[in-house]
Amino acid sequence: MNPILDQILVGAVIAVALVYFIFRKKKCGAGCDCTTARLKRNVK
Amino acid sequence: MNVAHQVERFRHNGHSHSHAQAHHSTGPGKGHRHVAIAGNPNCGKSTLFNLLTGLRQKVGNYPGVTVERKVGRFYGLHGEPMVLFDLPGSYSLQVRSPDEAVSRDVLLGREAGTPQPDLVIAVVDASNLERNLYLVAQLLDLNLPMVVVLNMFDMAERSGIRLDVAALEEELGVPVIPVVATEGRGIIELKTAISKATLTPPLKRPPMPEAIDAEVRTLAQTLPLSPNQAFSEALLLLTLHDRALEDLAAHRATVVAGVTAAQNRLKAEGMDPLCVLVEARYEWINRICQRAVVKPSRGGSPSLTDRLDRVLIHRVWGWVFFIGAMTLMFLSIFTLAQIPMDWIDSGVHALASWLGGHLPESHVRSLLVDGIIPGVGGVLIFLPQIMILYFFLGLLEDSGYMARAAFLMDRVMSIVGLHGKSFIPLLSSFACAIPGVMAARTVENRNDRIATILVAPLMSCSARIPVYTLMISVLLPRTAPLTKAAMMLALYGLGVVAAFSLAFVLKRTFLKSDASMLLLELPPYRKPSLRNVGVCMKERAGLFVTRAGTVILALSVLLWALVSFPKPADPSVSRGEAMAQSFAGQMGRGIEPIIKPLGYDWKIGVGLISSFAAREVFVGTMGIVYNVEGDEKAGDDATKGGTLRDTMSAETRPDGTPVFTPLVCLGLMVFYVLAMQCIGTLAVVRRETNSWRWPLIQIALLSTLAWVGAFAVYQGGRLLGFH
The missing domain is CATH 3.40.50.300 (P-loop containing nucleotide triphosphate hydrolases)
Known part of the structure; x- marks a missing residue:
């Protein structure tokens, strides 16, 4: 593989992963169905 | 909170609040x-x-x-x-x-x-x-x-x-x-x-004492609502107690003045509005039931629910059944799941080998073969176990047994000073601490609520299953599934004991409050619906796979970058040495002085740091760390034929002694039971308690507990002559 193309591809994947990880919408996590989150907004 | 909402209603006169539309x-x-x-x-x-x-x-x-x-x-x-x-x-x-x-x-x-x-x-x-x-x-x-x-x-x-x-x-x-x-x-x-277009409002209303009816109608006229809504609101307002009225008074003085005057007039006639209304309604209910309901004579044989409850909530047999059901669940996780896990494992290895053989030597190849596949595949392999866990939990929920489990646990919870209502938040925390922490808002007393929130992360969430399973298989590679299941049950038990012990201490020190009673309805047992259980399993599997395909994938890419860069200036150094000089190696070495007394090396340190994003990433991190290094140790592609468990078991220190000794494995498991390694939970605790104070206390408390626990296991074990 062309070394420059190799570096560009890997750099782009790392950049996308980093941006996703930092700016992803923080959800409640593995077991959350988010109804409790909505409940909280509702009763505020 | 309820009163605040009521106030809002009056301010807006029935019109919408802007914030609620988005989540319909x-x-x-x-x-x-x-x-x-x-x-x-x-x-x-x-x-x-x-x-x-x-x-x-x-x-x-x-x-x-x-x-x-x-x-x-x-x-x-x-x-x-x-x-x-x-x-x-x-x-x-x-x-x-x-x-x-x-x-x-x-x-x-x-x-x-x-x-x-x-x-x-x-x-x-x-x-x-x-x-x-x-x-x-x-x-x-x-x-x-x-x-x-x-x-x-x-x-x-x-x-x-x-x-x-x-x-x-x-x-x-x-x-x-x-x-x-x-x-x-x-x-x-x-x-x-x-x-039916002719459906009308009720032809009758439950009887209400005339004096109360008159006051409700007078009060309703002062409310800026439609006649129907005004009557219902006035009826509820009239039964508000003093403190709720005081809260309301700050916002809506005229309404409160009207309510207080009406209440005082009724009290002067010897009537407490709420008590009188409750009595009148129950008289009405009794009259209806006498006419419309015929109950079986008490002499009949007890119902199936009564007969089952004689055993399932018995103070001895209840616990025997509870522990037996849990053992069966964990045993199934280790036996039934093994076959599909082997299939996924073989698929992951086959994909890695195929890509390794077909792609030229490059960063892209390394990213796929050493980073993404072991990182995501290493986590995805636990999908069958997650599904089996939720199959059993679904059966227990749908049958009505969960309320009995709550009843059994309430006895223990009252001993440690936790309110019975804390059971549901703690039970939810077995899936994930985040909904557990949120569910704690149903606990009315503030100190009880804070105590519940602080101990909720000690309940073993589903993200810990991959870590527990991996460490159990490294510790007990060729042991019978029953032993492994017992080990898993012990880890869950340790979390529960730690949570209750911590709650006991908190409730007797700076979170004191009076004990209160729990009213719990035990529903009749029903035949579990396989459809409902299937829906529950599908939902959880979907969440797990989505996480593997998003957060875990992104973290695998980042971790691979951290263990692969910067490249050493001298290209002839070994890959193990190159990794030690990488960003991840430097991070791991940075925390080595803290984790060395626990028997961990810097590679485990990298796993611990990465687990703060999500606990199951520990497994993926180990996959990446040992895959990158293993390429050199056993020749290209050779390690991909063996499992992560074998690679970890074979890992040695520079002096030739194994890294993952029984004490290190045990200490690591204890660490994962007790540590609060979840940024998401921290953020939710901050939101729920509305301050940084409690999440900071929580992370300091649980991290110290985890370190001390792992230290005690490792150093204590060594003192006793184990290794």
Whole structure:
């Protein structure tokens, strides 16, 4: 593989992963169905 | 909170709050009839909702499954479109917790962006008419068109209860439809009843003392609402207690003045509005039940539920069954899951080998073969175990056993000073601490709530399963599944014991509060519905796979970058040395002084750091760390034939001694049971407690506990001569 193309591809994947990880919408996590989150907004 | 909402209602005079629109799954449509399903907890509202709308809302045979109103659409018998609201279960409109407030607010038309329902379907459990009719009495006072659904009619008949439906209809003044929602029986009759254009508000209202009726009507005239809403609001306001009124007074002085004056006038006549209303309603209920309900004579044989409960909530046999059921669950996780896990493992290895053989030597190849595949595949392999866990939990939930488990645990919880209501938050934390922490808001006392939040992360969440399973298989590679299951059960038990012990200390030091009583309804046992269990398994599997394909994938890429860069200046250095010089190596070495007393090397340190994003990433990190290094140790592709467990078992220190000794494995497991390695939970604790104080105390407390626990296991074990 062309070394420059190799570096560009890997750099782009790392950049996308980093941006996703930092700016992803923080959800409640593995077991959350988010109804409790909505409940909280509702009763505020 | 409830009062604040009430105030908001008066300020806006029934108009929407802007913030609530966004989370309607289906917005209320124009020209649709709005129908609300209301009733006591665990009377089958969500089952009826699913039946009418064709949706698959979570249902369970224990109270409190629905904590938010759910929205769906359906069509009446003549094709007329309707919007259906499934409301959280409530015993009364005089609410005590936020989920009950949701029901009250929708029914009274206070809910943001949602008009008051055009029709109410009051679902009652046909076997428990006396208790269910109290809410029906309050719903009749709303003066909205209403249909009463006698759900679980078959169970009532089976237990020998005879209901005179015609007499009930006559007494209540609204249509009464017997239904068996789980089987769809009575649904046509229900649709016919709610599709009738002639459906009117109730022909009768529960009797109310004249003095109270007069005060309610006078008060209603002062409220800027429609006559129906004003009457219902005035009735609720009149029964508010002093403290709620004080809170309300700060915002709406004139209303409060009116309420207080009315209450004082009634008190002068020797009447407490709430007590008098409750008494009048129960007299009405008794009269109806005497006419419409024939119960079996007490001399009959006890019901199946009673006979099962003699064992399942027995103070000895109850615990024997509980521990037996848990052992069976964990045993299945280790035996049944093994075959599909092997398939996934083989697939992951085959993919890595195929890519390794076909791609030229490059960064892209290394990213795929050493980073993404072991990182994501290493986590994905645990999918069968997650599904089996939720299959068993689904069975226990749907059968009605969970309420019994709550009953058993309440005895222990009262000993440590936790409120019985803390059980559901702690139970939720076995799936994930985040909904657990949020569910703690139903605990009324502040100190009880904070204590529950602080100990919730000690319950072993599903993200810990991959870590536990990996470490158990490294510690006990060739042991019988029963031993592994016992080990897993012990780890879960350790979390529970640690949570209760910490709560015990907290409740006797700086979170003291008075003990309060728990009222718990034990629902009848029902045959679990495989459909409901399947829905639960599918949901959890979907969440797990989505996480593996998003957060874990992104983290695998980043971790690979951290272990692969910067490249060493001297290309001839070994790959192990190159990794030691990488960013990850530097991070691991940075925390080495802290983790060395626990027997960990810097590579485990990298795993610990990465686990803060998500605990299961530890497994992926180990896969990446040992894959990158293993390429060199055993020749390219060679390590990909062996499992991560074998690679970790074979890992040695520079002096040739194994890294993962039994004490290190045990210490690591104890560390993962006790540590709070979850950024998401920290953020939610901050939101729930509205300060950084508690999350910071929590992370400091649990991290110290985890370190001390792992230290005690490793150093204590060495002192005793183990290795």
